[in-house]
Amino acid sequence: MLDLAANDLGLNRVRLEIRAGVEHPVDHDAAYFAGTITESEWRPTRYVVVNDNADPNVINPAGFHFTALNRSVTTVVLPLRQRLEARGERLYVNLNYVAFNPSTGTTHLDPAEYAEFLLAAFQHMQRTFGFVPDAVEVILEPDNKTPWRGTLIGQAVVAAGNRLAAAGFAPEFIAPSTMSMANAVPYLDQMAAVPGALTYLREVSYHRYAGVSDANLAAIRTRASQLGLRTAMLEHIGSDVEDLFRDLTIANVSA
Secondary structure: OHHHHHHOOOOOEEEEEEEHHHEOOOOHHHHHHHOOOOHHHHHHHOOOOOOOOOOOOOOOHHHEOOHHHHHHHHHHHHHHHHHHHHOOOOOEEEEEEEOOOHHHOOHHHOHHHHHHHHHHHHHHHHHHHOOOOOEEEOOOOOOOOOOOOHHHHHHHHHHHHHHHHHOOOOOEEEEEEEEEHHHHHHHHHHHHOOOOHHHHEEEEEEEEEEOOOHHHHHHHHHHHHHOOOEEEEEEOOOOOHHHHHHHHHOOOEOO
């Protein structure tokens, strides 16, 4: 499958999800993979956050567990990366933060705590695998029953961009990844109004689950172009070649 992905389809970008529940004193993913808890016991834990400590400027390593991330990197990212390198190409890795469950809590709604979370992930990947993601997709589907809105996304981009830059990391930032195509531009405008957000934002992302129209595709293209940003359609279960064609020709997507 990986041979075909790299050599037949030519896939050179991957979404590497990191769930909010990575920040927790208990490694629920390890317990699930080991079979000591069931899937029904594991699923409610995926997005539940317990703060590592009260100081977002001090990372407590014992408060983070990257078992699921490691599994994804080992089984998919590294093999695909190696196959592309053999072709003289480079894999673009997009680290995508996911936090759907309402019980996630408020920890990562604090931009400083969100920035700490990302820094812990980058430092872990650097130590463990010798490379870091090329990009951060700030929050998956903020308009899908989460408290994240454009202003908070912009604040998170600034805090995380600054914190990562201070540690020597310079990923591109991708947002807002709204479930509804119609929400992409309103969220983008709120983000752009946050001082410093456009310093790090490089790509305007949207999904195709609601608000789908050629007018919204054109609006995304126009607003992104005005701000000097790329566009990307990054998720839709069940799309076909016609959707791809419209994303490419109307929204001018790069991914």
